[in-house]
Amino acid sequence: MRYLLTLHMNPAVWATLTDDQKNGVYEGHGAFIKHITDTGEMVETKALADAAETKTVRVQDGATRVRNSAFVESEAFLCGYYVVDVESEERAVELAAMIPDARYTAVEVRKIIHEG
Template sequence: MRYLLTLHMNPTLWATLTDDQKNGVYEGHGEFIKLITGSGEMVETKALAEAAETKTVTVEDGVAHTTTGGFVESEAFLCGYYVVDVESEARAVELAAKIPDAQYTAVEVRKVVHEG
């Protein structure tokens, strides 16, 4: 079963972390990638740009409208994700707890129900 593990960034929280804590997060991602690659559970991972660099598109009466910023009006934003292929939801949750960001913010675990 494939699961999407989403990471969310809160810039205010991130600004309170020490350089050592930030470096721990960066290094922790390298370790996590080695773990899930070695176990054969890695499908893909992506880091995403900040919400300020995001364009949100809506269509009204056939006309596309673009705004700058994320869809959800919030200080926190989706900053990256992992897709893992695991035997159970419990394993996906176990892996999510190993992502270094989980020390500071939530990691969402969502089952992939369709791939195209």
């Protein structure tokens, strides 16, 4: 079963971290990627640009409207994700807890129900 593990960053929380804590997050991602690659559970991972670089596109009455911001106005924003292929939801949750960001913010675990 494949699961999407989404990472959400709150810039206010990130700003409170020490340089050592921030470096621990970066290094932790390297270790996590190595671990899930070694176990064969890695499918894909991506880091996303800051929310300030987001464009939200809507088509209304046949006209395309572009807004320079995220769809959801929030303190936190989607900053990256992992797709993992695991035996169970419990394993997906276990992996999510290993992502260093989980110490400072939430990691969402969502089952992938369709791939095209």
